[in-house]
Amino acid sequence: VKTKFSASSRLAVLQEMAGETLDLLVIGGGITGAGIALDASVRGMKVGVVEKADFGSGTSSRSTKLIHGGLRYLKQGEVKLVREVGRERAILYKNAPHLVIPAPMLLPIYQGGTYGYLASSVGLYLYDLLAGVERTERRKMLSRDETIRQEPLLKRDRLKGG
Numbered sequence: 001v002k003t004k005f006s007a008s009s010r011l012a013v014l015q016e017m018a019g020e021t022l023d024l025l026v027i028g029g030g031i032t033g034a035g036i037a038l039d040a041s042v043r044g045m046k047v048g049v050v051e052k053a054d055f056g057s058g059t060s061s062r063s064t065k066l067i068h069g070g071l072r073y074l075k076q077g078e079v080k081l082v083r084e085v086g087r088e089r090a091i092l093y094k095n096a097p098h099l100v101i102p103a104p105m106l107l108p109i110y111q112g113g114t115y116g117y118l119a120s121s122v123g124l125y126l127y128d129l130l131a132g133v134e135r136t137e138r139r140k141m142l143s144r145d146e147t148i149r150q151e152p153l154l155k156r157d158r159l160k161g162g
């Protein structure tokens, strides 16, 4: 399409597209549709995308945009799924390093909390292996003192580490 991508030129773009023969027409311009269209066009296909509202206005506008790897699936015993999601995550990381930016997170562990220190350590170790997380980005278990040093405002009562 020669017309620029803008809401003001939408009608002209649709009219221009109606005169073309496409290899693929994607219905829905959320992240799934946009991803399929991008993938197909870099493979040389002639692709069109139609959207009934506005591009990215559906569920995709609500996403927190985290390329998370489905840690909760591990808790549910879905080992195959963790591996698959991890593989996809690694592909995104490799293909779009300008968009996929690592965000370190600290998970404080409290006595009597949802996750124990040992269970967290083993669970995250397994997760890193299954999901193929880069060696330098794998989980680090912190002592209580180190956790407080990183986040001095954390509630200290019953804090075991992070």
Ligand SMILES: Cc1cc2nc3c(=O)[nH]c(=O)nc-3n(C[C@H](O)[C@H](O)[C@H](O)COP(=O)(O)OP(=O)(O)OC[C@H]3O[C@@H](n4cnc5c(N)ncnc54)[C@H](O)[C@@H]3O)c2cc1C
Residues within 6 Å of the ligand: 027, 028, 029, 030, 031, 032, 033, 050, 051, 052, 053, 054, 055, 056, 057, 058, 059, 060, 061, 062, 063, 064, 065, 066, 067, 068
């Ligand atoms: C609060 C929240 C947080 C989330 N956080 C994350 C996250 O951190 N990481 C993550 O990976 N996922 C997250 N998700 C999930 C993620 O947002 C969705 O999986 C994803 O946006 C789905 O994209 P989609 O393109 O399939 O759907 P949508 O974004 O809904 O796109 C579908 C589009 O199709 C259009 N459409 C429908 N029917 C037609 C039609 N007949 N003709 C033309 N167009 C049509 C709609 O208007 C819409 O724009 C989150 C979801 C929510 C709600």
